[in-house]
Amino acid sequence: MIPVPLSMKKLHNRGFNQAWELCKVISKRYRINTDPFILARNHMSGDQAHASREQRLTRLINTFRVNPKSLDRIANQNILIIDDVMTTGATLNVMAKVLKDFGAQSVHNWVILRTPL
Numbered sequence: 174m175i176p177v178p179l180s181m182k183k184l185h186n187r188g189f190n191q192a193w194e195l196c197k198v199i200s201k202r203y204r205i206n207t208d209p210f211i212l213a214r215n216h217m218s219g220d221q222a223h224a225s226r227e228q229r230l231t232r233l234i235n236t237f238r239v240n241p242k243s244l245d246r247i248a249n250q251n252i253l254i255i256d257d258v259m260t261t262g263a264t265l266n267v268m269a270k271v272l273k274d275f276g277a278q279s280v281h282n283w284v285i286l287r288t289p290l
Contacts, residue, residue, distance in 0.1 A: 174200060174253040175209040177264060178237070180216035191257045195285065199255065211243040214269060228265040228276035239273045259284040 176192030184190055193209045200207040215236050219256040236269065252272050254265055259282075 174255060175211045176207075176209055176270065177254060177256040177265060178209065178212050178214040180214045180246045182216045192255050192269070195257060196255045199283075208243065209238050211246055212237050212239060212271065214238075220243060226271065229261055233263055233267040237268055239271065239275050244275060247267050247272055250276075251279045251281070252277045254282045256284050256290055258286045260288045 174196055176190055176196045178192075179187065179190045180192055181287060190209070196207045196209065199205065215238065218230050253273075256265060259265060262282075265282045265284070269277075269282070272280050
């Protein structure tokens with residue numbers, strides 16, 4: 174199980190990653206391994222929450238990168254991505270593609286809230 178990562182700049186500004194906080198609770202309750210360092214996120218200016226679907230998809234190109242030390246934690250694994258809010262699903266789709274490109278067997282998304290676009 175992995176959280177949707179924040180960029181280091183956004184993490185520093187906010188002080189915490191809400192998806193990671195959810196992962197810790199779910200991991201403990203259901204005894205699922207979790208790791209916040211499998212994927213990293215490059216910083217993008219602006220806020221994804223106020224972008225259109227097309228802007229979201231364009232902005233997410235090359236946003237996520239795999240930690241080279243985590244390759245064995247991806248290959249042939251079933252991975253669960255945790256996020257607090259989903260609007261279009263663009264972030265989760267891009268993350269799933271990156272993980273599958275690095276050999277994940279399957280990728281599933283758990284989201285707490287769904288917002289209208």
